[in-house]
Amino acid sequence: MHADTFASALRFAKNGQPEPAIAAFEKAGHLGDASAMAELATWLLRGDLIPRDLSRARIALRRAVEIGHVDAALLEVALTANGTGGPCNWHSALGLLETAAKTDPVARQHIEIIHAMNLGSDGYPRRLPPAEVLSQSPYVVRFRGAVTPAECLHIAGVGHPLLEPCVVVDPVTHRPIAHPIRTSFSATIGPAQETLPVAALNRRFAALTQTPLQNGEPLQILKYATGQEYKLHSDALPGATNQRTVTAIAYLNDGFGGGETDFPLANLRIIPRAGDIIAFTSTGVDGALDPLSRHAGLPVTGGIKWIATRWIRQAEFNAWISSINQ
């Protein structure tokens, strides 16, 4: 993109004039500048420099892809599969990915993972592994071998560059300090970062837990180094109006020491095995928080533990509004 285009759009945006800022990018786009259109799409998605407009972002993105922007193609796939700024359309997302795969090896790799998945035309699995009930109260089930080694590797790879230490802001010093409950690293795979295999996994979580896809929070990747843990906690959020009711966890690897998922009040300790998924409820049938569902990720005593967690709400969760207490 020409530096002048960016500078002039930025000047307008900072003056509170979003339309001329958008027009600066669009003018460059008309002249065939794909990166200007991709940048415009990013601004419209972020909503910090100019007001957020998800459907307009999709239009800018379409134009960027049409005129040959490779990374914009993967972003368009993500937004099409999760219904950002337009309808949620698996078939179109897959078509876009197949087009991108003709020139982009990353897209081709995603297609290979998808082709090995045995999915229906809506991206949901055609078959589900049997559920093994581990506890009735809280309700905990396990699905053995629900994620393949290639899928585990892919999910960890998507999370890896996004990992950050789990911190909270110290109320006194306002500095980030170690999280008192979680000492792991975590990554949020937000709606703009979902690869199509991750979107398929989110559908698999929805099918296994019999919950609507839209109720899931963005997939969280957790990486525990030796000594790290997730202390005893409930996944339900005190006072939330749209409560977390169900959690699904995929174990992405094994071969480390410790790191069991422990439900001490239910006398249940789950040994992580790569590819297994567990799911449990955090609220009882009456909707109230179930204290028996309190659980911990026990300290890892050797090696590294990787998991992917999907926290599922009682109603639709809009990741673009992204307030945890939503």
Ligand SMILES: O=C(O)CCC(=O)C(=O)O
């Ligand atoms: O690491 C574990 O085994 C538990 C993780 C967990 O509790 C969570 O992600 O909510």
Ligand SMILES: [Fe+2]
């Ligand atoms: Fe948890």
